[in-house]
Amino acid sequence: MSKLNKKQRLKIYNDWRNGNKSLSVIASEIKLNRSTLQYMVNLIDRHGIEIYDKSKELFTKEFKEKAIVRSLTGNNSINQLSLDLGLRSNGILYNWIREYKKNGYNVVIKKKGRHSVHESEEAIPNIAQRFREADPATQRRKLEIAYRQCLRKKTKRLGSETSQEIAQAVTELRQEFKVSLDYIFTVLAQNKDLPLIARSTYYNIIKPKDKPKRKKPGFLSRMKEIFDYHQRRYGYRRVAMQLRKEGYAVTDRAVRYWMHKLKLKGRRRNKRKYSSYKGTIGKIAPNLIHRGFFAIRPNMKWYTDITEFHLNGQKLYLSPILDGCGGDIVSYSISRHPDMI
Known part of the structure; x- marks a missing residue:
């Protein structure tokens, strides 16, 4: 929404409000998502065009936390809640909720500007400590040594291994160290001296062979x-x-x-369903709706269709007329013929 200025937003809103263009047509013209435009016109309808006069707002931690809690525990949708709070974009609250869950269900306010040298130096030991806990260097060395030993047992010299032998060595490491396949491939890929195969090749080698063919039974x-x-x-x-x-x-x-x-297939008699379609009859009306079915005023757009019902072995056809503003039934007709005569 940032690429639209106030004048463009006002023009879009007036075109939609006056019924000159539907939001689908406007969205295709300006290459924007229709849901984004829908939120924009609803926001202007609720708070006025002056909502975009404000400079970029800095929301407090308490405000974000209340909005997130209302969204996760309330009955209103995120779009409806964003309209109530007067947020300029419906994606703001989505981003808050994503960061909230990412930070362990805590609201974290990021500091503006560059981090100081002292903060960076304090953060380095913590990151290194977490890395050592998740991926200890001693375990990596043990894994590399065991991998070399497995390959030496299977081949005369390192570097002449086949894909079959490498796959067997990887399988033995998984069973010995009780680690995942991702961890093994990550460790081995860090050492360029160790031979390695692609993950897809490994799965093709270890997958079970084709089952023996069934014996033909006596029946x-x-x-x-x-x-x-x-x-x-x-x-x-x-x-x-x-x-x-x-x-x-x-x-x-x-x-x-x-x-x-043995290709023993039963015979089927296709029962052709009744179809009253006889091709194009009459002239095709021009497309004035362009899939913009919603109307902002009553009696502005009417729609109709024919529905077929099966009752007591007979067919009945219902043709209601709906108002595009509220979906009310303006009128309807019932007939025993699809042409409603």
Whole structure:
């Protein structure tokens, strides 16, 4: 919203208010999101265009905390709450909530300007301490040594490893050190001397091989006979039911598998649904709405459509007329024919 000045905002608001253009058309013209424009016109409608005369506001910690608590515990949406608070953009409150959760559900006010040298020196030991706790150097060294030993056992000299041997070494490290695969690949990537494979290659190597093919069961010939006897009308459920009646211990799933394997597909008669469409009849009216269905005044935009109902074996057609301002039903008509005659 910062790229629009006050005059442009006022023009957009007047065009929308007077019904000259819909917000969808305006959004496509100025290359802005429609929801952003909707919030802007609602804000001007609530607080007036003077809301944009104020200089950039600096919100206090207490104000942010109250707004965040109201948003997380109240029934109002974030957009509605932003309008009540008079925030210039609906994204301000979203950013506050994101930072609030990121900082452990605490409101942190960032200091303006550059950090002092003393603050930077005090922050360095804390960051280093957290890094050592999350990723100890001793554990990294142990991991690298164990990786080299695994590869030496599998090959005569370091540097001639195959992808299969590297994948086996990585798997042994995961089992020995009880660490994640991400951690192992991160540590190994930091040492350029250690051979490494791509993560996708590792998964392709360790994934289980294809399962052995199923042995053909003894009921296949009888299954085909049942399927052909009933003129290919039976599906796998009815074929399985007939096999069980004859004493075969089979499941629906097994019959479905072998029928699909042998391409035994039942016949289906397609029932064409009734369609009254006969092509383009008459002339097509010009597109005056441009998907801007909302109207700011009653009797400004009316809409209608035909809905088909099935009642007692017959069809009934309802055509209501809706007002675009409040969605009220202006009138309606009911007919037994889709042309409403």
